[in-house]
Amino acid sequence: MAALAKDAVIGVIGAGVMGAGIAQVAAAAGHPVLLLDAQPEAIARARADVEKDLQSRVGKGRLAAEEARATLARLQPADWDDLGRCALVVEAIAEDLEAKRTLVARLQQGVGRHCIIATNTSSLSVTAIAAGSHHPERVVGMHFFNPPTRMKLVEVISGVDTSAEAARTVFDTAEAWGKKAATARSTPGFIVNRIARPFYGEAWRVLAESAASPATLDAIVRDCGGFPMGPFELMDLIGHDVNFKVTQSVFEATFGDRRYTPSLAQQELVRAGRLGRKSGRGIYDFRDGAARSQPTVEAGSDPVRRVVAVGSLGIATPIITRLEQAGIDVVRVQGTGAAATAGWLEIGGARLMLTDGRPATRRAAEEGHEHLVLFDLALDYAATPRLGLAPADQCGPAALRTVCATLAKGGFACSPMDDVAGLIVLRIIAMLVNEAADAVAYGICTADAIDDAMRYGVNYPRGPMAWAESVGLDFFARVLANLREHYGGERYRTSVLIQRRGWTRSGFRE
Numbered sequence: 069m070a071a072l073a074k075d076a077v078i079g080v081i082g083a084g085v086m087g088a089g090i091a092q093v094a095a096a097a098g099h100p101v102l103l104l105d106a107q108p109e110a111i112a113r114a115r116a117d118v119e120k121d122l123q124s125r126v127g128k129g130r131l132a133a134e135e136a137r138a139t140l141a142r143l144q145p146a147d148w149d150d151l152g153r154c155a156l157v158v159e160a161i162a163e164d165l166e167a168k169r170t171l172v173a174r175l176q177q178g179v180g181r182h183c184i185i186a187t188n189t190s191s192l193s194v195t196a197i198a199a200g201s202h203h204p205e206r207v208v209g210m211h212f213f214n215p216p217t218r219m220k221l222v223e224v225i226s227g228v229d230t231s232a233e234a235a236r237t238v239f240d241t242a243e244a245w246g247k248k249a250a251t252a253r254s255t256p257g258f259i260v261n262r263i264a265r266p267f268y269g270e271a272w273r274v275l276a277e278s279a280a281s282p283a284t285l286d287a288i289v290r291d292c293g294g295f296p297m298g299p300f301e302l303m304d305l306i307g308h309d310v311n312f313k314v315t316q317s318v319f320e321a322t323f324g325d326r327r328y329t330p331s332l333a334q335q336e337l338v339r340a341g342r343l344g345r346k347s348g349r350g351i352y353d354f355r356d357g358a359a360r361s362q363p364t365v366e367a368g369s370d371p372v373r374r375v376v377a378v379g380s381l382g383i384a385t386p387i388i389t390r391l392e393q394a395g396i397d398v399v400r401v402q403g404t405g406a407a408a409t410a411g412w413l414e415i416g417g418a419r420l421m422l423t424d425g426r427p428a429t430r431r432a433a434e435e436g437h438e439h440l441v442l443f444d445l446a447l448d449y450a451a452t453p454r455l456g457l458a459p460a461d462q463c464g465p466a467a468l469r470t471v472c473a474t475l476a477k478g479g480f481a482c483s484p485m486d487d488v489a490g491l492i493v494l495r496i497i498a499m500l501v502n503e504a505a506d507a508v509a510y511g512i513c514t515a516d517a518i519d520d521a522m523r524y525g526v527n528y529p530r531g532p533m534a535w536a537e538s539v540g541l542d543f544f545a546r547v548l549a550n551l552r553e554h555y556g557g558e559r560y561r562t563s564v565l566i567q568r569r570g571w572t573r574s575g576f577r578e
């Protein structure tokens with residue numbers, strides 16, 4: 069199956085924020101595009117918006133003026149009667165199931181036999197939208213992200229009755245339009261909005277435990293996790309009303325799966341009208357003159373000149389290299405038992421180890437070492453400018469200060485948190501991996517589709533499956549078991565695929 073030919077006519081119904089962008093993408097790819105809206109003035113507004121965007125690209129030298137003119141000329145207002153010429157109609161009307169069902173049924177009476185009807189719904193069931201129409205096999209989800217002209221990902225969603233042929237055509241067409249397409253079955257949140265839930269949910273839980281300030285948590289997630297934004301600053305940008313609604317809809321659509329439990333604190337923010345940037349206040353204060361919140365950094369004191377590395381630090385080994393490059397003498401001692409694979413650094417009287425999902429206080433008691441400090445997971449220990457740390461309650465303040473001052477020599481800004489299980493980056497990544505493994509286990513999408521969706525849809529630096537493969541499923545299985553033991557309940561239950569330690573990258577149960 070191939071993408072639709074360039075001269076195939078594309079219809080776009082609903083000329084709002086999304087419809088205008090989708091129409092622009094299709095027209096830029098060379099298609100004649102017919103634009104319809106219940107409100108005629110919406111079409112003129114959409115065309116003006118498209119023209120403005122094209123002009124700005126021309127102004128920046130990214131688009132030839134002739135190309136811009138041709139793209140705009142291909143985008144025409146239309147009537148219902150014109151739709152018979154379309155090979156694909158994308159609907160981007162209001163997010164209302166009944167309105168979309170009525171529209172699809174009406175469209176199928178006017179379009180040709182082979183026309184595919186795509187819905188840009190972000191939260192409704194594609195199966196439900198298609199149900200009751202004459203040809204549910206030709207109804208497909210084509211979920212663009214906002215703004216469609218700039219966001220690379222398109223989720224291609226199959227309802228129960230969607231034909232493989234229709235889904236394939238939409239997939240290939242999206243790719244021909246310069247997008248990265250990822251396929252999934254119709255399921256609450258599709259790929260991105262479902263897999264991303266722990267990014268917000270775990271951050272709220274860690275904040276609820278008063279482990280650190282939002283600015284500190286954001287800085288650790290950004291600097292250590294490599295995410296473009298921390299969870300709180302991102303929610304302030306998205307809007308807490310929108311973000312809360314998505315979480316709530318996934319929670320309700322999964323019959324109250326505890327894993328997606330919305331945050332009470334976020335609900336309170338919404339009730340207070342603190343919606344984020346758009347209302348001037350959310351987690352942070354954006355009003356004129358408001359001070360910008362800064363992450364906590366412990367500069368420490370009394371750095372040591374000699375550190376003992378016991379066993380292997382595994383993925384965190386570059387910490388040793390950075391300390392050595394800073395002129396610190398690192399003495400390596402072979403570890404036995406657990407230390408062989410999960411070693412530590414002796415810094416002064418303190419022991420510094422990677423978190424495994426157990427709180428430092430408990431681990432200090434179990435390992436019989438009171439001055440224990442855990443550090444958080446990082447995307448790249450050779451480059452991270454920061455480390456999140458959690459000292460055990462038994463750890464003396466002087467021991468922590470020595471650890472921080474010594475790490476500072478290696479270029480690590482140390483941001484201590486209260487002792488919370490799994491700190492913040494590991495906690496988020498472990499739950500993203502868990503969520504992703506479940507999506508594959510339930511046949512929602514492939515491992516490849518998940519990594520593509522998260523990298524291109526929300527700019528994650530590394531997809532959850534790639535995280536699992538680089539750090540190892542044994543580690544994540546242990547972390548999730550530790551979190552479950554610590555918190556109880558079903559939130560941290562381990563996906564069957566993590567228990568079975570694997571998946572195939574492109575295996576897809578259709």
Ligand SMILES: NC(=O)c1ccc[n+]([C@@H]2O[C@H](COP(=O)([O-])OP(=O)(O)OC[C@H]3O[C@@H](n4cnc5c(N)ncnc54)[C@H](O)[C@@H]3O)[C@@H](O)[C@H]2O)c1
Pocket residue numbers: 081082083084085086087104105106107110159160161162163164167171188189190191211212213214
């Ligand atoms: N805004 C986003 O960030 C975003 C992202 C992804 C998907 N979506 C989805 O895209 C769809 C559109 O969202 P939007 O933000 O562009 O909305 P919008 O309100 O900006 O635009 C909707 C347009 O549809 C028109 N319309 C409504 N009912 C109609 C009907 N029955 N027939 C013809 N036209 C009709 C309205 O006049 C309006 O111009 C929704 O399903 C939404 O969930 C939105």
